[in-house]
Amino acid sequence: MYEMPVGLVFNISSEGLYTCPENTVSLDYAKIYPDPDSEKAIMGSVVYCIHHKEGCKWTGELRKLKAHLNTCKHDAVPCTNKCGAQIPRVLMEDHLKYTCPQRRARCEFCGKDFTGHTLENHSGSCGFEPIYCENKCGMKVQRRHLTQHKAAECSKRLVPCRYxxxxxxxxxLQVHHTKCGRFPVACPNQCDASILAREDLDLHLKDQCPVFGICCPFRDAGCRFKGNRYALEKHVDENTKHHLERMCFVVSKQQHQIASLKSTLSRMSLNYSGTLIWKISDYTSKLAEAKTKEGMELVSPPFxxxxxxxxxxASVFLNGNGAGENSHISTYIKILPGEYDALLRWPFSHSVSFTLFDQSSVPENACNIVESFIPDPTWKNFQRPSKEPDSLGFGFPRFxxxxxxxxxxxxxxxxMFIRVKVDPSKIVAV
Incomplete structure (x- = not known):
C-alpha cells in the first residue's frame, strides 16, 4: 500500500478547486495532472485520512478522500449556530450544548434564557442566586436580598445598644442587656420612683428610696429594727442607751471568747512529748548580761x-549558780503546778537527762555532753507543787x-541547743 504523506495532498476548496498545500494558491487541475495515466496512478494511491492522528481509522484511494471528509466525524465544519467556529463533527454536540457563544441556555436560579456568552456574564451576578452571608452568620440569602439581610436580619451584624x-x-445583645448599666429597672421596693438605670439602683436604695427597709447599724449587737431612712434616724436618736447596753454585752462576750481562744491556742502549742529541745541564741550578749546581773536565770517554755x-x-544560769558560779553553765528542772496533778502519782519519780549538743558539721565526730539524775523521793522538790513552784528545782550547778x-x-x-528528756521507764520504787 502506498501512503501519500498528508503534507503532499492537495487541498480541495469548498468550490471544488485545488489549492497548493504550501501557500494555498489556486491551481489548475489540468496543469497538476497533465498526464492522465499519472493522474490515474496517483488518484488510485491508498492514503490515510488527514485526521488519522485525531483517531480516524479510515484508509482508501486518494480519489475517495474528499467523499470521506464529507462524513468524517473528526473533520471540522462550521458551527450550525453560526458562531464562526470550525468544530469537528464528533465535538459538535458538546459545543452546541456547552461552549457555543450562540447557544441558548437557561439560568438555574432566575429561569431566564440567555445565549452562552451572555449567560457567562450573568453568572455571578444573578439576583436570585443564593450565596452565603459575608458576615459568616451561616445563612444563604438570594443576592438581591443580601443588603437587606446584612442591615436588618443577620445575627452577626453590629447593632447599637438602645440604652x-x-x-x-x-x-x-440580649446577654449584654442583662449587664448593661443603663438598662432600665424598677425599684424592688415598688416605690413611686420612675424607672431607674441599673447602675443607679444601689444609690437609690441607699439614699433615696422612701420605703427601703434599712437595718439598724446596731444589728450585730442584737437590734432588730428595720425601716426607711427617716424612721431609722429617729430610732437611733431615741435608743442610744439601749444600743450602748447591747454593745457592752457584745464586748464582754467577745472578751470571754478571746480568752477561751487564747487558752485553747496555748494548749495546742504545748509540748506533750516529755522531751524539750531548747534553743538559746545570742549567747555572748546574754552571758555578758548575766555577769552584770546576779542570779540572772533563763527559763524554757513549759512542757x-x-x-x-x-x-x-527547764532553767539555765549562763554564768553559773552555786558551785558553778562565774565558771560554769548551771541547768535545772522545775515541777510546775499542772492541770492533772490530782490524778498523778507523787512524788515525781521519772529520770531526767540534760544534753548539750555538739554542732559539728560531721555528725559522726560530734561529742555531746550528757548529765542525768533519778529523783530522790524524799526531796521536797519532787513533791506535788503548790501554786508557787520551787524557785530553783533540781539539776547540775556545774553542767x-x-x-x-x-x-x-x-x-x-x-x-546552743539543750535537750531535756524525761524517761518514765526509770522510776524509783517508793
Whole structure:
C-alpha cells in the first residue's frame, strides 16, 4: 500500500478547486495532472485520512478522500449556530450544548434564557442566586436580598445598644442587656420612683428610696429594727442607751471568747512529748548580761511528760549558780503546778537527762555532753507543787564549764541547743 504523506495532498476548496498545500494558491487541475495515466496512478494511491492522528481509522484511494471528509466525524465544519467556529463533527454536540457563544441556555436560579456568552456574564451576578452571608452568620440569602439581610436580619451584624449606645454583635445583645448599666429597672421596693438605670439602683436604695427597709447599724449587737431612712434616724436618736447596753454585752462576750481562744491556742502549742529541745541564741550578749546581773536565770517554755502528765520547766544560769558560779553553765528542772496533778502519782519519780549538743558539721565526730539524775523521793522538790513552784528545782550547778564550751562546737552562730528528756521507764520504787 502506498501512503501519500498528508503534507503532499492537495487541498480541495469548498468550490471544488485545488489549492497548493504550501501557500494555498489556486491551481489548475489540468496543469497538476497533465498526464492522465499519472493522474490515474496517483488518484488510485491508498492514503490515510488527514485526521488519522485525531483517531480516524479510515484508509482508501486518494480519489475517495474528499467523499470521506464529507462524513468524517473528526473533520471540522462550521458551527450550525453560526458562531464562526470550525468544530469537528464528533465535538459538535458538546459545543452546541456547552461552549457555543450562540447557544441558548437557561439560568438555574432566575429561569431566564440567555445565549452562552451572555449567560457567562450573568453568572455571578444573578439576583436570585443564593450565596452565603459575608458576615459568616451561616445563612444563604438570594443576592438581591443580601443588603437587606446584612442591615436588618443577620445575627452577626453590629447593632447599637438602645440604652448605652455601644455596639455589639446582634446575637450577643440580649446577654449584654442583662449587664448593661443603663438598662432600665424598677425599684424592688415598688416605690413611686420612675424607672431607674441599673447602675443607679444601689444609690437609690441607699439614699433615696422612701420605703427601703434599712437595718439598724446596731444589728450585730442584737437590734432588730428595720425601716426607711427617716424612721431609722429617729430610732437611733431615741435608743442610744439601749444600743450602748447591747454593745457592752457584745464586748464582754467577745472578751470571754478571746480568752477561751487564747487558752485553747496555748494548749495546742504545748509540748506533750516529755522531751524539750531548747534553743538559746545570742549567747555572748546574754552571758555578758548575766555577769552584770546576779542570779540572772533563763527559763524554757513549759512542757508535759505526756498529754495528761507532769508539767515541767527547764532553767539555765549562763554564768553559773552555786558551785558553778562565774565558771560554769548551771541547768535545772522545775515541777510546775499542772492541770492533772490530782490524778498523778507523787512524788515525781521519772529520770531526767540534760544534753548539750555538739554542732559539728560531721555528725559522726560530734561529742555531746550528757548529765542525768533519778529523783530522790524524799526531796521536797519532787513533791506535788503548790501554786508557787520551787524557785530553783533540781539539776547540775556545774553542767558544763565556760572553757569546755570553747573547745568544741557546742556554740555555733552564737547559739546552743539543750535537750531535756524525761524517761518514765526509770522510776524509783517508793
Amino acid at each position: 448605652c449606645s455601644k455596639e455589639f454583635v446582634a446575637d450577643t 508535759y511528760t505526756s498529754q495528761y502528765g507532769y508539767k515541767l520547766q 558544763v564549764s565556760h572553757e569546755m564550751l570553747k573547745k568544741r562546737n557546742f556554740l555555733k552562730d552564737d547559739t
